[in-house]
Amino acid sequence: MSSSSVAPPVKPPMRDALVTAAFRLFLEHGYEQTTVDDIVALAGVGRRSFFRYFPSKEDVVFPDHEGCLADMTAFLAAGDPECEPVRRVCDAARLVLRMYAENPTFSVQRYRLTKQVPGLRAYELSVVWRYERALADYLRGRYAGRPDGTLRADVIAAAVVAAHNNALRSWLRSDGRGDPDETVGHALGYVQDAFGTEPAAPAPGGTAAALFGGPVEHPDDVVVLVSRRDAPLWRVVQEIETAFGRA
Amino acid sequence: MSSSSVAPPVKPPMRDALVTAAFRLFLEHGYEQTTVDDIVALAGVGRRSFFRYFPSKEDVVFPDHEGCLADMTAFLAAGDPECEPVRRVCDAARLVLRMYAENPTFSVQRYRLTKQVPGLRAYELSVVWRYERALADYLRGRYAGRPDGTLRADVIAAAVVAAHNNALRSWLRSDGRGDPDETVGHALGYVQDAFGTEPAAPAPGGTAAALFGGPVEHPDDVVVLVSRRDAPLWRVVQEIETAFGRA
Numbered sequence: 001m002s003s004s005s006v007a008p009p010v011k012p013p014m015r016d017a018l019v020t021a022a023f024r025l026f027l028e029h030g031y032e033q034t035t036v037d038d039i040v041a042l043a044g045v046g047r048r049s050f051f052r053y054f055p056s057k058e059d060v061v062f063p064d065h066e067g068c069l070a071d072m073t074a075f076l077a078a079g080d081p082e083c084e085p086v087r088r089v090c091d092a093a094r095l096v097l098r099m100y101a102e103n104p105t106f107s108v109q110r111y112r113l114t115k116q117v118p119g120l121r122a123y124e125l126s127v128v129w130r131y132e133r134a135l136a137d138y139l140r141g142r143y144a145g146r147p148d149g150t151l152r153a154d155v156i157a158a159a160v161v162a163a164h165n166n167a168l169r170s171w172l173r174s175d176g177r178g179d180p181d182e183t184v185g186h187a188l189g190y191v192q193d194a195f196g197t198e199p200a201a202p203a204p205g206g207t208a209a210a211l212f213g214g215p216v217e218h219p220d221d222v223v224v225l226v227s228r229r230d231a232p233l234w235r236v237v238q239e240i241e242t243a244f245g246r247a
Numbered sequence: 248m249s250s251s252s253v254a255p256p257v258k259p260p261m262r263d264a265l266v267t268a269a270f271r272l273f274l275e276h277g278y279e280q281t282t283v284d285d286i287v288a289l290a291g292v293g294r295r296s297f298f299r300y301f302p303s304k305e306d307v308v309f310p311d312h313e314g315c316l317a318d319m320t321a322f323l324a325a326g327d328p329e330c331e332p333v334r335r336v337c338d339a340a341r342l343v344l345r346m347y348a349e350n351p352t353f354s355v356q357r358y359r360l361t362k363q364v365p366g367l368r369a370y371e372l373s374v375v376w377r378y379e380r381a382l383a384d385y386l387r388g389r390y391a392g393r394p395d396g397t398l399r400a401d402v403i404a405a406a407v408v409a410a411h412n413n414a415l416r417s418w419l420r421s422d423g424r425g426d427p428d429e430t431v432g433h434a435l436g437y438v439q440d441a442f443g444t445e446p447a448a449p450a451p452g453g454t455a456a457a458l459f460g461g462p463v464e465h466p467d468d469v470v471v472l473v474s475r476r477d478a479p480l481w482r483v484v485q486e487i488e489t490a491f492g493r494a
Contacts, residue, residue, distance in 0.1 A: 121373075122372075122373055125373060125376055126369055126372060148433075148437060150413060151410060151413050151414070154413040155406045155409045155410050155413070155434075155437065155438060158409030159402045161405065162401045162402045162404070162405035162406075163398060163401070163402050165401070166397060166398050167398070187398050187402075190395060190399070190402065194402075194441045194442060
């Protein structure tokens with residue numbers, strides 16, 4: 001094959017070149033020891049180009065989060081108003097996972113770097129907090145006017161983020177091996193089980209009629225019945241007949 | 248009353264004097280405009296005294312969190328190994344509330360300051376994260392060896408912190424009026440309802456025998472039964488008899 005038939009190498013966009021140069025230097029010399037001048041020298045661009053894309057050295061470590069936050073917010077805003085809210089925020093969390101899973105090597109490198117540098121850990125906390133607020137704001141809208149609407153929204157958003165991050169971290173600690181979708185799906189399923197229906201709070205008890213929490217409809221048409229163990233059996237059966245629509 | 252009968256004013260400890268001086272200046276001139284030199288001049292102490300108590304200007308805004316974190320960790324470590332884990336972390340969260348509730352004026356001033364200064368917001372996020380880790384570490388110990396132990400621990404810790412903070416913020420926004428115990432208790436009760444028992448996950452279904460999630464014992468001897476709506480009634484009743492120990 002003659003050299004003239006080889007397509008010229010596609011030059012990566014300047015932003016990507018800056019990220020690549022930065023991570024090469026961070027890994028070789030350490031994050032603190034690397035300056036923005038070092039990065040732009042290796043990438044072959046000027047300082048102003050760096051700051052056009054990244055407000056600070058910290059931002060080059062998390063180049064995808066702004067875009068991912070925007071995607072997540074758009075995804076939530078575009079949702080069918082009838083869709084189950086907890087399922088929707090779990091699906092939104094999967095967008096973040098996809099960003100990590102698309103580039104396992106980079107994600108694992110960043111994970112190790114972030115663990116070593118306290119300033120990056122603080123930066124990451126603020127990013128996580130923005131994801132959590134995006135989910136909570138969506139849920140607050142969906143639960144507006146309902147009792148404990150903001151409480152439910154804040155708690156569920158925090159639970160979704162914690163479940164996602166628990167599964168994501170275990171994937172990153174395994175050096176990004178395998179497909180994290182299943183682990184994250186399992187973790188988010190735990191949150192959906194806990195919150196995907198109205199909370200089935202046991203009634204305080206007293207009279208037989210008050211022994212029951214109300215039967216609650218699950219989106220998959222599952223009935224959850226809560227009862228005190230010492231309730232009369234006939235009362236339980238009657239309640240079940242009502243819940244199953246067979247009374 | 249003669250002046251000689253008046254007890255000499257008790258001089259507040261130097262640490263408290265520094266906090267008082269700092270907040271007076273923050274409120275009068277703004278946080279950014281106040282230097283450590285301004286604070287020590289007003290408190291009448293030297294710079295070295297300031298840094299003996301506070302590593303940085305940010306730390307003087309949150310003078311009680313280190314002590315509160317230590318109290319919380321000790322409280323969790325001292326718990327009866329038989330106590331219900333979710334209840335225990337909710338009680339631990341109440342220790343944080345007490346710190347805020349002991350001094351409503353100071354807590355409300357700090358809340359307003361933190362909202363205005365991004366650097367303080369970042370500091371607060373790192374403090375909240377440390378509380379969350381303390382709760383999660385305790386739960387990880389309690390759930391060690393159980394399926395999804397770290398997942399449950401991380402999700403419940405995040406939910407407890409979110410519920411506490413939702414209620415705390417609503418009290419702070421009301422200028423610290425009234426008793427926040429009830430609001431926070433209600434918020435933590437929501438988390439206890441969601442997680443205080445084993446998650447009652449519906450089985451995937453298929454055969455009649457697989458239509459049921461297992462009956463789960465609640466500490467207050469409540470039975471939670473999960474069933475598909477289309478399950479045969481005789482099968483549901485049989486399952487209930489077993490759960491109630493009457494089969």
